[in-house]
Amino acid sequence: MRLGIVGAGQAACTLIAELIRGDFKGDILVFNGEPHAPYQRPPLSKTWLKTSDDPTSLRLLPEPLETHPSIQWIQTSVQSLSPDRGLLTTDLGTYLVDHLVLATGTTAIKPSIPGLASESIHVIRTLDHALRLKQSLTGVTNITIIGAGFLAFEIASSLADPSRTIRILAKGIRALPQVAVKTADRLVDQTPASIRVGVEIERFDETMQTLVTNHGSIPSDLVIAAIGAQPNDALATACGLGSSDGIPVDEFMQTTHPKVSAIGEVSLHHQPHLNRIQRIESISEANDSASICAKRLLGHPEPFQATPWFWSDQGDAKLQIAGLCDRTDDETCLIESATELVMIRHQGQRVTAIEALNSAKEFMAARRLLDQGDLALDDLLQVGSVFARLQSSRS
Numbered sequence: 001m002r003l004g005i006v007g008a009g010q011a012a013c014t015l016i017a018e019l020i021r022g023d024f025k026g027d028i029l030v031f032n033g034e035p036h037a038p039y040q041r042p043p044l045s046k047t048w049l050k051t052s053d054d055p056t057s058l059r060l061l062p063e064p065l066e067t068h069p070s071i072q073w074i075q076t077s078v079q080s081l082s083p084d085r086g087l088l089t090t091d092l093g094t095y096l097v098d099h100l101v102l103a104t105g106t107t108a109i110k111p112s113i114p115g116l117a118s119e120s121i122h123v124i125r126t127l128d129h130a131l132r133l134k135q136s137l138t139g140v141t142n143i144t145i146i147g148a149g150f151l152a153f154e155i156a157s158s159l160a161d162p163s164r165t166i167r168i169l170a171k172g173i174r175a176l177p178q179v180a181v182k183t184a185d186r187l188v189d190q191t192p193a194s195i196r197v198g199v200e201i202e203r204f205d206e207t208m209q210t211l212v213t214n215h216g217s218i219p220s221d222l223v224i225a226a227i228g229a230q231p232n233d234a235l236a237t238a239c240g241l242g243s244s245d246g247i248p249v250d251e252f253m254q255t256t257h258p259k260v261s262a263i264g265e266v267s268l269h270h271q272p273h274l275n276r277i278q279r280i281e282s283i284s285e286a287n288d289s290a291s292i293c294a295k296r297l298l299g300h301p302e303p304f305q306a307t308p309w310f311w312s313d314q315g316d317a318k319l320q321i322a323g324l325c326d327r328t329d330d331e332t333c334l335i336e337s338a339t340e341l342v343m344i345r346h347q348g349q350r351v352t353a354i355e356a357l358n359s360a361k362e363f364m365a366a367r368r369l370l371d372q373g374d375l376a377l378d379d380l381l382q383v384g385s386v387f388a389r390l391q392s393s394r395s
């Protein structure tokens, strides 16, 4: 079989690794739209942004896999597809494959701000974005981050410096609306940034170097947008395989076309844990969907069943989340101390997610319970009392 993979990010690399490990009989053509060897994205907003200039430390694939003889790396973007013929068109020529996997990820969204050119608004989605941001920091004293999610908080921690004032502007009524109020409060307390909520940006005043908002003028030598991303699904949409939010696939990561699969954060599928169709942007989704696709291509199909999980480094604090909840889900505290916090998110008795701050052991135990299927709040609270005893014996 000749397999074509479009994209060379997290999901593509997990797929490659699992195929090679599973002794895949065939050739793999990987179309890499970026001018770098495959790299990890999470460090771009964390330690790497703060401490390193060395892209090689971000390498995603170990050398034996990167140089495996069955892989052909093609350093260019795919411009169009013809699924019936298995044809991919690039500016280097056309390629024929038996099956193709779309692993194209997402693109950062930039807000439109009158008076500020789009190129002047920084985002962090790619290594080039992060390198450009690092190069732009010289002499900057006022950094404004638009958006108040995990990424904004990570960037603020990584860019913290006594010579800089960092401000986070939230459009909504609170920062970090994805997590429980108590969890968000802890992270807000320790961020080096000052936070303003309910902010509407009117324009950028170039002379004063300020963002003019409903909260007055905000000094901004450098503006970073962290307001989310949109799926790179144009290739699929052009051949009738897209949707309004990503590329729909079944529980085996197969699109409606037998020759095309989609994996990673561009894929849109039923999430058994949530019992609804949802696109998820996280490393766990990239890895789990790639694994499912690999199993199918290796002839051992298994349906997608994973529970999503996520982590974020917020300065010295480590946030881990298992499951996924609605913003309105109830919040119950399981463990709380000066440094640690475990919150349960639930809809009545049904536990939807567990959020842990600096509580890796408790998180792993609770995550295992969540993985086993429906988890009742009362059952988790009973386990929680054991955690609490363990924790007090530690402190």
Ligand SMILES: Cc1cc2nc3c(=O)[nH]c(=O)nc-3n(C[C@H](O)[C@H](O)[C@H](O)COP(=O)(O)OP(=O)(O)OC[C@H]3O[C@@H](n4cnc5c(N)ncnc54)[C@H](O)[C@@H]3O)c2cc1C
Binding pocket: 006, 007, 008, 009, 010, 011, 012, 031, 032, 033, 034, 041, 042, 043, 044, 045, 076, 077, 078, 079, 103, 104, 105, 106, 124, 125, 126, 151, 232, 235, 263, 264, 265, 266, 280, 281, 282, 283, 284, 286, 309, 310, 311, 312, 313
């Ligand atoms: C700064 C940052 C921090 C993050 N931190 C965390 C974290 O702490 N925890 C967590 O769980 N997740 C985190 N994530 C999210 C995580 O990195 C992504 O969910 C994951 O990388 C998605 O993998 P993917 O393979 O679907 O997409 P990607 O890794 O984005 O790879 C897609 C690739 O496809 C390429 N491509 C697109 N179109 C084409 C084309 N036409 N031809 C060829 N190539 C193409 C793109 O250029 C890209 O290289 C973070 C993301 C970023 C940007």
